[in-house]
Amino acid sequence: MAETLDLSAFVERGEAGAAHMTLAVDGVGCAGCIRKIEGGLAKLPGVIDARLNFTQRRLSVDWRDAEIDAAGIVRAIEKLGYGAHPFAPARVEAAEERESKRLLRCLAVAGFAAMNVMLLSVSVWSGNASDMTGETRDVFHWLSALIALPAAAYAGMPFFQSAFGAIRSRELNMDVPISVGVTLALLLSVYETATHAAHAYFDSAIMLLFFLLCGRYLDQMVRRKARIFAGNLASLKADYAHRLTERGELVRLPADALRPDDRILVRPGEKIPADGTIISGTSEIDESLVTGETARRAVGAGAAVYAGSINFSGALTVRVIAAGTGTLVDEVERLLDKATEAKSRTVRLADRVSRLYAPVVHATAALTAVGWLVAGASVHDSLVTAIAVLIITCPCALALAIPAVQVVATGQLFRAGVILNGGDVIERLAAVDTIVFDKTGTLTLPEPSVDAAAIDPDLLERAARLALSSRHPLAAAVAACARERVPYPGAVEEPGAGVRAVIDGFEARLGSKEFCGLSGRVFPGEARDAAASFIAFSHAAKAALIPVRQTLRPDAIAVTAALAAHGCKLMIMSGDRAAAVAPIAAQLSIGEWQAGLKPADKIAAIEELKREGRKVLMVGDGLNDAPALAAADVSISPITAAHLTQAHADALFLGEPLAPVFRALAISRGARAVMKQNLALAVIYNALAVPIAIAGLVTPLIAAAAMSASSILVTLNALRTRLTFLDRAFANPQASPAQAEAAEHDSIPSVHIAASAELSS
Amino acid sequence: MNVLIFLVPIALGLGLTGLAAFLWSLRSGQYDDLDGAALRILPDDDIG
Numbered sequence: 055m056a057e058t059l060d061l062s063a064f065v066e067r068g069e070a071g072a073a074h075m076t077l078a079v080d081g082v083g084c085a086g087c088i089r090k091i092e093g094g095l096a097k098l099p100g101v102i103d104a105r106l107n108f109t110q111r112r113l114s115v116d117w118r119d120a121e122i123d124a125a126g127i128v129r130a131i132e133k134l135g136y137g138a139h140p141f142a143p144a145r146v147e148a149a150e151e152r153e154s155k156r157l158l159r160c161l162a163v164a165g166f167a168a169m170n171v172m173l174l175s176v177s178v179w180s181g182n183a184s185d186m187t188g189e190t191r192d193v194f195h196w197l198s199a200l201i202a203l204p205a206a207a208y209a210g211m212p213f214f215q216s217a218f219g220a221i222r223s224r225e226l227n228m229d230v231p232i233s234v235g236v237t238l239a240l241l242l243s244v245y246e247t248a249t250h251a252a253h254a255y256f257d258s259a260i261m262l263l264f265f266l267l268c269g270r271y272l273d274q275m276v277r278r279k280a281r282i283f284a285g286n287l288a289s290l291k292a293d294y295a296h297r298l299t300e301r302g303e304l305v306r307l308p309a310d311a312l313r314p315d316d317r318i319l320v321r322p323g324e325k326i327p328a329d330g331t332i333i334s335g336t337s338e339i340d341e342s343l344v345t346g347e348t349a350r351r352a353v354g355a356g357a358a359v360y361a362g363s364i365n366f367s368g369a370l371t372v373r374v375i376a377a378g379t380g381t382l383v384d385e386v387e388r389l390l391d392k393a394t395e396a397k398s399r400t401v402r403l404a405d406r407v408s409r410l411y412a413p414v415v416h417a418t419a420a421l422t423a424v425g426w427l428v429a430g431a432s433v434h435d436s437l438v439t440a441i442a443v444l445i446i447t448c449p450c451a452l453a454l455a456i457p458a459v460q461v462v463a464t465g466q467l468f469r470a471g472v473i474l475n476g477g478d479v480i481e482r483l484a485a486v487d488t489i490v491f492d493k494t495g496t497l498t499l500p501e502p503s504v505d506a507a508a509i510d511p512d513l514l515e516r517a518a519r520l521a522l523s524s525r526h527p528l529a530a531a532v533a534a535c536a537r538e539r540v541p542y543p544g545a546v547e548e549p550g551a552g553v554r555a556v557i558d559g560f561e562a563r564l565g566s567k568e569f570c571g572l573s574g575r576v577f578p579g580e581a582r583d584a585a586a587s588f589i590a591f592s593h594a595a596k597a598a599l600i601p602v603r604q605t606l607r608p609d610a611i612a613v614t615a616a617l618a619a620h621g622c623k624l625m626i627m628s629g630d631r632a633a634a635v636a637p638i639a640a641q642l643s644i645g646e647w648q649a650g651l652k653p654a655d656k657i658a659a660i661e662e663l664k665r666e667g668r669k670v671l672m673v674g675d676g677l678n679d680a681p682a683l684a685a686a687d688v689s690i691s692p693i694t695a696a697h698l699t700q701a702h703a704d705a706l707f708l709g710e711p712l713a714p715v716f717r718a719l720a721i722s723r724g725a726r727a728v729m730k731q732n733l734a735l736a737v738i739y740n741a742l743a744v745p746i747a748i749a750g751l752v753t754p755l756i757a758a759a760a761m762s763a764s765s766i767l768v769t770l771n772a773l774r775t776r777l778t779f780l781d782r783a784f785a786n787p788q789a790s791p792a793q794a795e796a797a798e799h800d801s802i803p804s805v806h807i808a809a810s811a812e813l814s815s
Numbered sequence: 816m817n818v819l820i821f822l823v824p825i826a827l828g829l830g831l832t833g834l835a836a837f838l839w840s841l842r843s844g845q846y847d848d849l850d851g852a853a854l855r856i857l858p859d860d861d862i863g
Contacts, residue, residue: 084854085854085855085857085858086858088851088854088855089858106851107847107848107851108848108850108851108854109847109848109849109850109851110848155841158841158846159838159841162834162837162838162841163834166830166831166833166834169830170826170827170830173826190819193819197823197827201827
């Protein structure tokens with residue numbers, strides 16, 4: 055059937071027929087690829103410009119609509135040997151890019167100002183010790199003010215805005231003491247300069263901003279990189295839908311571009327691309343990605359279907375409905391609202407510290423002023439000393455202590471194949487002591503596979519090559535076993551029955567038992583295996599019944615054992631039947647499991663665990679898991695999870711192995727230990743510096759030295775852990791050698807390759 | 816100390832030039848694709 059590809063939803067129209075599109079490109083790995091893609095596209099008629107961003111693996115193309123269309127460009131890239139998928143940049147991503155550029159501009163301004171003010175300050179410090187005249191010193195101080203005041207007003211904006219927002223909502227965050235400290239330091243310096251004093255603190259204020267902006271920019275950069283990567287993956291694995299037009303033509307388009315009331319055709323073996331109701335056709339569908347239930351459901355006209363289900367036997371015509379109107383989706387959404395509300399109440403470590411820190415610092419400064427006044431000092435001297443206390447305690451080290459570790463740990467998790475949705479996820483992961491797994495698609499692989507143990511390898515190879523000619527989902531599992539991936543010539547698929555071909559002069563059949571003429575025969579193991587589906591194969595006199603079942607992720611046993619060995623309580627909560635859950639639980643030696651749970655039951659069970667004081671990590675992928683993911687203290691989803699589910703998970707992991715879950719925990723625990731170390735360092739620094747400040751002995755030189763030293767110390771401490779804590783986590787003998795090896799080899803490219811291999815298979 | 820009348824503006828001017836150059840390069844997208852820039856220099860088919 056001839057079908058057209060419609061990508062118009064992703065094309066931005068310009069003037070005079072000009073068009074622009076951004077594509078996520080897969081398979082780009084070297085300098086040659088850039089040239090091949092850009093050169094290949096430039097040769098096409100109508101293409102104005104093609105530019106590949108190698109860092110982001112994204113291609114932006116401009117062309118004239120009259121001569122070529124979007125589908126032609128995608129085909130051209132595919133012909134060059136790369137995967138290309140149209141990409142609609144998420145709004146958050148655009149906002150993050152703006153924020154990141156703004157931080158970089160602030161950082162540049164603060165850096166320039168810090169260097170030049172320091173140039174003047176060092177002259178003053180050395181001049182004060184030798185023969186500088188008061189007039190020259192005043193000129194230098196005024197020059198410093200000229201540079202520092204506008205620079206601080208600009209570069210301090212991110213902090214001032216955040217502090218203002220916090221105060222308006224009657225809260226305290228770390229930016230409040232930072233803003234107060236910087237502002238007071240600048241005001242005091244201006245006053246001191248005007249009164250011809252020997253000391254001014256312009257350098258301290260601007261340097262503080264510079265250090266803090268460094269930390270904030272790094273933090274932003276790592277998160278943005280992860281988000282871009284996740285965005286690419288999402289569009290690379292985007293599903294395509296077949297839409298029926300008014301005239302009955304079939305148009306292929308990305309599922310994201312579907313609108314409510316579109317009619318779509320879903321053929322056997324395809325994934326249902328959107329929620330909807332069946333208009334015509336009957337079939338069996340596998341909803342394991344949605345509900346966790348592995349038994350197939352028979353559906354007919356009028357039945358509601360959900361995106362992510364797999365259509366097994368018959369072609370269906372489906373009317374797309376707006377997201378969130380199905381009964382299951384409704385229930386999930388309602389539960390989600392409640393669960394998300396509960397989660398926003400958890401307080402981040404950094405905020406907890408700053409709630410304690412700000413009042414203590416401000417009280418200390420006030421007491422210092424009062425103390426000196428009582429002791430008989432002048433009002434001016436008392437105030438100067440109090441402000442010096444504020445400057446020296448300005449939480450430079452404290453504000454860097456946690457973000458610096460988050461940056462390092464987020465990067466490490468990224469390399470381990472875990473993408474975080476937020477910086478505070480690390481703290482919550484580190485506290486976990488109970489892990490609740492969903493079964494289908496989480497402990498097991500999302501695609502079923504063949505249990506090859508009992509079958510003659512030669513027979514299986516023949517069945518697998520025959521299966522290459524079939525579109526049936528079970529056949530796809532059999533086909534994955536083929537060593538030689540060449541279909542037999544002349545193979546014919548009979549819809550709803552099976553596939554047949556003539557091999558070595560004898561007819562071979564793959565399909566239902568009836569189709570293979572084996573209906574009377576009973577195979578060993580057939581009856582007692584409730585969790586498996588069977589596909590029959592006959593060739594000449596030989597016959598086999600091939601069991602296809604949900605299989606565990608390759609390292610699931612090792613990972614669950616390692617997690618248990620690290621003191622985590624493991625549980626399985628599945629929406630599937632007890633008969634399907636029990637063998638998995640037994641294989642993984644997980645004693646506590648529950649089956650047949652509705653989304654509300656999962657939430658109730660998790661709330662119960664939380665009431666017992668446990669910190670719960672939920673690992674799940676189905677639509678039915680989304681509320682439970684939001685209700686748990688922290689949650690992880692595989693990248694194959696349903697869209698809504700991914701949106702509510704705190705982290706995503708890539709690839710087939712389950713090891714990233716273990717590594718996420720190991721890295722987070724290491725990171726939390728370092729965060730605490732850093733906080734301790736910051737406290738020790740304050741304990742040493744504050745008495746000096748209260749005594750009135752702080753000069754700008756001491757302030758500058760102390761602040762830089764403490765900031766650099768916590769940053770170095772965070773970087774040091776990069777070298778050690780992964781090794782420590784994997785030096786544990788209980789972790790399997792395969793994981794340790796994976797930890798060493800899993801760099802970003804290999805994760806990317808693994809992920810794309812998984813997508814293309 | 817009269818030399819300061821020249822030296823300080825020169826120092827500040829150089830600093831400002833650097834800052835302006837950085838802001839210009841940021842705005843013109845020089846930092847959008849750092850890995851790509853490293854690779855684009857390798858093909859030598861524009862020579863001879």
